[in-house]
Amino acid sequence: MSIQATKLRVLIGKHVVLSGENLVANMGEMTALVGPSGSGKTTLLNCLGLLLKPTDGQIYLDGQEAAAWPDRRRLKFWQKKAAFIYQDYGLISDESVAYNTTLKAGSLFRNRPYTDDRLTEILEVVGLSGRAKDAASVLSGGEKQRVGIARALYKEASYIFADEPTASLDAENREIITGLLRKAAGRGACVLIATHDERLASEADHVHTLAS
Numbered sequence: 001m002s003i004q005a006t007k008l009r010v011l012i013g014k015h016v017v018l019s020g021e022n023l024v025a026n027m028g029e030m031t032a033l034v035g036p037s038g039s040g041k042t043t044l045l046n047c048l049g050l051l052l053k054p055t056d057g058q059i060y061l062d063g064q065e066a067a068a069w070p071d072r073r074r075l076k077f078w079q080k081k082a083a084f085i086y087q088d089y090g091l092i093s094d095e096s097v098a099y100n101t102t103l104k105a106g107s108l109f110r111n112r113p114y115t116d117d118r119l120t121e122i123l124e125v126v127g128l129s130g131r132a133k134d135a136a137s138v139l140s141g142g143e144k145q146r147v148g149i150a151r152a153l154y155k156e157a158s159y160i161f162a163d164e165p166t167a168s169l170d171a172e173n174r175e176i177i178t179g180l181l182r183k184a185a186g187r188g189a190c191v192l193i194a195t196h197d198e199r200l201a202s203e204a205d206h207v208h209t210l211a212s
């Protein structure tokens with residue numbers, strides 16, 4: 001199982017954003033997308049995550065051509081298989097760590113007793129033991145990003161798409177997030193990361209460089 005992209009081209013207006021990218025990203029591996037600002041890292045990541053339809057080219061997910069999947073099929077992919085991690089965390093700040101990790105209504109109310117052994121185990125993996133009931137808004141940036149990773153692990157996402165996941169963090173938290181993304185790949189996920197962070201890219205199994 002893997003993601004394979006062939007001859008991906010993206011035109012926005014008359015602007016050629018991607019001009020024939022080929023890439024293979026395997027399960028159990030971390031692949032970094034690097035290149036200068038504006039080179040198309042986010043655009044490529046969004047194509048691979050089926051958030052953006054390329055103008056031309058193919059995207060094979062688990063061997064199936066997915067670039068032209070209808071909305072219903074893409075929705076199923078996002079619900080069942082994919083997780084997205086963003087620079088600005090993408091959490092619901094008034095809701096609890098438990099809710100943001102599990103997205104289950106039962107975890108919505110911070111004051112109710114809530115037990116979920118998987119949640120407990122995963123919060124331990126990301127170093128947030130005992131924080132399940134805290135509101136996301138009270139967490140530090142590094143902790144917020146760990147919730148994003150906890151969500152991907154809880155869901156057992158086969159594909160993790162991370163856009164500049166360490167960009168807002170200090171060195172210590174960059175290290176922690178890098179280690180957790182490696183751990184997610186170690187659990188078998190295909191981890192794709194658009195990044196300027198050289199240290200994070202140096203930990204990847206493969207580096208795909210986009211030219212400016």
Ligand SMILES: Nc1ncnc2c1ncn2[C@@H]1O[C@H](COP(=O)(O)OP(=O)(O)OP(=O)(O)O)[C@@H](O)[C@H]1O
Nearest residue numbers: 012015017035036037038039040041042043044194
């Ligand atoms: N919706 C859009 N409309 C117009 N131009 C766009 C759009 N999306 C992307 N672009 C352009 O495509 C190019 C690539 O953008 P993209 O965000 O993919 O680059 P990037 O490598 O991720 O950049 P950065 O490192 O600065 O985040 C840029 O020139 C950008 O302005």
